[in-house]
Amino acid sequence: MTGGYPLLVADLIGVAVFAASGASAGVVKRLDLFGVAFVGFVAALGGGILRDLAIGAVPPLAFGDWRYAVTAVIASVAVFWLHPTLNRVRRTVLLLDAAGLGLFTATGTLKALDAGVPAVGACLLGMLTAIGGGVARDLLTGEIPVVLRREIYAVIALGGAVLVTLSHKLGFTGLVPLVSAAALMTGVRLIALYRRWSAPVAAP
Amino acid sequence: MTGGYPLLVADLIGVAVFAASGASAGVVKRLDLFGVAFVGFVAALGGGILRDLAIGAVPPLAFGDWRYAVTAVIASVAVFWLHPTLNRVRRTVLLLDAAGLGLFTATGTLKALDAGVPAVGACLLGMLTAIGGGVARDLLTGEIPVVLRREIYAVIALGGAVLVTLSHKLGFTGLVPLVSAAALMTGVRLIALYRRWSAPVAAP
Amino acid sequence: MTGGYPLLVADLIGVAVFAASGASAGVVKRLDLFGVAFVGFVAALGGGILRDLAIGAVPPLAFGDWRYAVTAVIASVAVFWLHPTLNRVRRTVLLLDAAGLGLFTATGTLKALDAGVPAVGACLLGMLTAIGGGVARDLLTGEIPVVLRREIYAVIALGGAVLVTLSHKLGFTGLVPLVSAAALMTGVRLIALYRRWSAPVAAP
Numbered sequence: 001m002t003g004g005y006p007l008l009v010a011d012l013i014g015v016a017v018f019a020a021s022g023a024s025a026g027v028v029k030r031l032d033l034f035g036v037a038f039v040g041f042v043a044a045l046g047g048g049i050l051r052d053l054a055i056g057a058v059p060p061l062a063f064g065d066w067r068y069a070v071t072a073v074i075a076s077v078a079v080f081w082l083h084p085t086l087n088r089v090r091r092t093v094l095l096l097d098a099a100g101l102g103l104f105t106a107t108g109t110l111k112a113l114d115a116g117v118p119a120v121g122a123c124l125l126g127m128l129t130a131i132g133g134g135v136a137r138d139l140l141t142g143e144i145p146v147v148l149r150r151e152i153y154a155v156i157a158l159g160g161a162v163l164v165t166l167s168h169k170l171g172f173t174g175l176v177p178l179v180s181a182a183a184l185m186t187g188v189r190l191i192a193l194y195r196r197w198s199a200p201v202a203a204p
Numbered sequence: 205m206t207g208g209y210p211l212l213v214a215d216l217i218g219v220a221v222f223a224a225s226g227a228s229a230g231v232v233k234r235l236d237l238f239g240v241a242f243v244g245f246v247a248a249l250g251g252g253i254l255r256d257l258a259i260g261a262v263p264p265l266a267f268g269d270w271r272y273a274v275t276a277v278i279a280s281v282a283v284f285w286l287h288p289t290l291n292r293v294r295r296t297v298l299l300l301d302a303a304g305l306g307l308f309t310a311t312g313t314l315k316a317l318d319a320g321v322p323a324v325g326a327c328l329l330g331m332l333t334a335i336g337g338g339v340a341r342d343l344l345t346g347e348i349p350v351v352l353r354r355e356i357y358a359v360i361a362l363g364g365a366v367l368v369t370l371s372h373k374l375g376f377t378g379l380v381p382l383v384s385a386a387a388l389m390t391g392v393r394l395i396a397l398y399r400r401w402s403a404p405v406a407a408p
Numbered sequence: 409m410t411g412g413y414p415l416l417v418a419d420l421i422g423v424a425v426f427a428a429s430g431a432s433a434g435v436v437k438r439l440d441l442f443g444v445a446f447v448g449f450v451a452a453l454g455g456g457i458l459r460d461l462a463i464g465a466v467p468p469l470a471f472g473d474w475r476y477a478v479t480a481v482i483a484s485v486a487v488f489w490l491h492p493t494l495n496r497v498r499r500t501v502l503l504l505d506a507a508g509l510g511l512f513t514a515t516g517t518l519k520a521l522d523a524g525v526p527a528v529g530a531c532l533l534g535m536l537t538a539i540g541g542g543v544a545r546d547l548l549t550g551e552i553p554v555v556l557r558r559e560i561y562a563v564i565a566l567g568g569a570v571l572v573t574l575s576h577k578l579g580f581t582g583l584v585p586l587v588s589a590a591a592l593m594t595g596v597r598l599i600a601l602y603r604r605w606s607a608p609v610a611a612p
Binding site for chain 3 (some may be wrong): 026027029030031032033034035036038039049053056058059060062063064065066069070080081083084139140141142
């Protein structure tokens with residue numbers, strides 16, 4: 001469904017980037033090699049597992065296609081060994097994370113729509129595909145999820161999911177609208193990072 | 205299945221109340237607007253999502269019927285703006301929360317029985333429908349779930365679920381036994397609050 | 409599927425031991441009687457619930473067969489009352505926990521393979537059956553999961569799951585390979601405990 005080889009490659013890049021974010025959090029918390037790989041796996045694939053369970057796609061892709069799990073584990077182990085040099089590539093990581101945000105949202109929303117989930121639910125599941133892994137990563141490492149506290153991240157996913165759903169309902173299918181929506185989300189995310197946009201917090 | 209329009213309205217009141225409890229916890233933890241809405245959504249619909257996954261009802265109602273998600277988000281955003289005045293209506297909130305406890309347990313148990321789950325499992329799923337969202341709310345905000353620590357809350361749900369299951373096995377169906385059981389649970393919960401009942405803690 | 413009466417008994421021993429580990433954690437955190445039973449239930453059955461959801465076996469065994477839930481609750485309540493004397497039987501508990509690790513991994517892997525999950529996914533689900541409950545126990549009691557931080561535990565499960573999968577692909581079925589693999593994992597776990605093996609942590 002995800003559109004064949006080009007999208008599989010893009011999907012796996014998203015998996016690798018999100019796994020690296022989870023593995024970094026694990027290294028910071030002094031987890032052992034297994035713990036780092038486990039948090040990396042959950043950060044990369046937790047959102048997709050939740051989506052697949054919710055649309056009845058069993059076994060979830062994370063267990064049904066070995067390339068997803070293996071990519072997540074390789075990326076996590078690489079971070080375990082290479083993390084002292086990661087600060088130097090921090091900009092690249094943020095760029096790839098923004099790409100993962102856009103892509104996971106777009107493919108997650110489309111999978112939910114294809115499974116017959118109504119529009120509102122498909123938008124929510126698309127967003128959860130993108131942010132679910134990060135939420136699980138933060139819970140496993142004893143943190144209140146960062147996506148709930150600051151920065152414009154999940155809202156970009158939600159907006160992008162609405163766009164994907166609208167274009168799907170209008171009859172646009174295939175790679176072009178999917179990639180356009182993913183690129184738009186990635187671009188807005190990069191602008192939000194650059195301008196340090198953040199969501200409001202309630203008055204005390 | 206839940207009995208048409210009157211029960212849909214009652215169900216959505218439960219969703220709104222549980223969302224408000226989640227949103228309040230999010231405001232206290234200084235989450236941003238998205239975080240408050242997210243915790244509200246999970247508090248209101250997390251228990252039902254778990255139940256629906258366990259009985260194979262996909263997509264879960266939270267994603268399949270937009271009125272549930274929209275109600276949760278509206279209630280959460282209202283709490284985000286209005287929370288300084290919420291202390292004044294604290295008694296109303298506790299009353300509505302007790303109503304949500306009774307109703308979510310009763311409908312959750314019946315849905316599990318209707319899906320063919322045996323008696324013991326249906327009681328557990330009915331209870332989880334009522335307390336699951338609160339457990340997830342506390343985990344997301346970095347707390348040990350309050351329902352595990354003090355107060356008589358989950359035990360009332362479990363007792364009510366047993367009652368619903370017994371009356372179902374005896375052939376009583378329809379709105380009357382469901383509403384009676386929900387009202388009984390709500391009443392016992394209010395008495396437990398008023399008398400400050402609590403469960404025993406192990407000897408040190 | 410799990411091989412009839414002998415394996416049901418062995419399965420329930422695993423449930424009782426894992427429930428006791430969860431209940432102990434709940435007593436330490438001063439949870440009330442309900443909280444102790446709830447954490448015991450989740451520690452014993454959480455991993456299996458996740459596996460059953462992932463392979464589409466609904467309702468999960470924890471809700472579909474009352475003996476699992478009742479065993480978990482009885483073991484938890486026993487720990488609630490008897491915990492002051494538990495330190496004296498600590499060695500027995502560690503031995504039984506090692507047995508639970510081997511058995512849950514072996515049966516979890518086989519259930520996933522029987523459900524048509526490919527090899528890599530079946531190994532992951534077998535491991536998650538064994539460690540998932542402990543991860544949930546630690547999250548509910550406000551701890552970073554111990555399995556991610558130290559000791560050789562999950563890696564033994566993963567190695568055992570690979571062995572079970574290989575022997576299954578080679579055509580060995582029935583009780584003998586299953587029990588052999590479970591016994592091997594239990595033995596390695598006991599050696600790891602005795603020799604205090606631990607996994608590496610990343611260089612600072």
